[in-house]
Amino acid sequence: MDRRTFVKATGVAGIAGLAGCSGGPSGGSTAEPTTESGGSDSGGEGGETTAAETTESDVAANVGMVYATGGLGDGSFNDQAQQGALQAEEELSISFNEAQPDEVAQFKTFQQQFAQSTDPNYDLICAIGFLQADALSQTSESYPDQNFMLVDSVVDAPNVASYTFKEHEGSYLAGLMASLLTTRDFSAGAGSTAGDSTSVGFVGGVESDLIKKFQAGFEAGVNAGSGDVDVLTNYVGGFNDVAGGKEAATAMYNSGADIVYHAAGNTGTGVFQAAQEQGKFAIGVDRDQSITKPSYADVILGSMVKRVDTAVYNAIESVVNDNFQGGSVVSLGLEQDGVALIEGDQLGSELPQDVTDEVASARESIIAGDISVPSTPQ
Incomplete structure (x- = not known):
């Protein structure tokens, strides 16, 4: 010790x-x-x-x-x-x-x-x-x-x-990946997407300017991937409410979302539980949660790592x-390796190459200043 x-x-x-x-x-x-x-x-x-x-x-x-x-x-x-x-x-x-x-x-x-x-x-x-x-x-x-x-x-x-x-920069990449995957038929691990899906989800902890940066970047990335995909949003109200996270994500999956991104601390464990039960996907935050939450690695597409x-x-x-x-x-931010989108330990190798290529290209464009990512929801 x-x-x-x-x-x-x-x-x-x-x-x-x-x-x-x-x-x-x-x-x-x-x-x-x-x-x-x-x-x-x-x-x-x-x-x-x-x-x-x-x-x-x-x-x-x-x-x-x-x-x-x-x-x-x-x-x-x-x-x-x-x-x-x-x-x-x-x-x-x-x-x-x-x-x-x-x-x-x-x-x-x-x-x-x-x-x-x-x-x-x-x-x-x-x-x-x-x-x-x-x-x-x-x-x-x-x-x-x-x-x-x-x-x-x-x-x-x-x-x-x-x-x-600059959480919004990394969240943009998470949103882009979610948008590109939800508009096609994709199956890996314990999850799947349906090509006719028109929504993804975002679960936040405490509604605040900081967590809204995650939301803003995610929404911008989703819109960049497809203008036909909406983002369902729910703020649970705390960072240690696993049951609340599960309830929020389950409602999103039942409403047609097949990928949910969380910025909610341990509340996000509930998001992973819901994804597993519903046979859908989730995106983690802050650390590579496919490693730190290995029981859910079969539904975690990636994580927006924050150093x-x-x-x-x-x-x-x-x-x-x-x-x-x-x-x-x-x-x-991305340029200083302060934030990054990390592919899931179990599912990363199964992501379509064109999706990972587009996300990588967007990362370079943000660093170069060619893409300006909003830090407040539009």
Whole structure:
């Protein structure tokens, strides 16, 4: 379990009293995320569990990770962020502790617990997810000497480095692929499309400007593939509602869609379940979900990968190298390999060559500036 302390929050009332304790958040047991769970379910309550005995001199930097709601084990956004920290632990000899909030109200508490810690003193606190922006605006002002990094939003503060992504660019490629496949008869794995289909689906988590970037790019790509294909859209309202994701996708499949793309964290697991049950297809997000959710690899055409791990690693590396740029905003798109459409591990080899060629061509055109992808739904 390396040098990490893992935290599973039990509610604001249960953790608020810890805010003045040294060492940052505690409570729960150290655990690795699984690729099939809806979130890591750690063991006992209340005790801090550390794995390896190290001294402060062994560590290049101490990092606190506050994940998005939905938890580790989502096979998507949070797990991707953790990969960046794990890479930094291995390559840069840093130590990191982790906190898993259950709800938005806990973000500020966990951020402040890390910032107040004296054993260790944290060189960087990573806030994962756009929903942390409001809390971080306050926390960063209260702790001006503490370095923070934020993923998926911007906090204009001299001690915060913000990392955003051009999700609409990668989502355009997902939409193009879906449109080209839904207008033909195609069968692979456990799914199939019917050439007379006139719709595909998009399932979002929380309706927000960020998730609408995924929707906007997807819709633009679908329209580029065929002007006769409509996009059915449903925002479930959360990133850890598997049942809600399944219900939304099932309704879309029953309405004639045969491919559904999700940008919904662990809620997307429900989309995969529905695709499998209906004999249709899905497109994953953030990580290659045909790998992280292998039970559904036979219906996952591909995934719109978002390199949150790169953002986390780069921020940690900047602290280790003593060149952290507070107040900076870094935007990562197709050109920077910040986003990409990855073909499914099981189904990728079965995709028609003309479809993969057209998607590859569109990628180059976006990078060259010949295709301008909207970031808001039209």
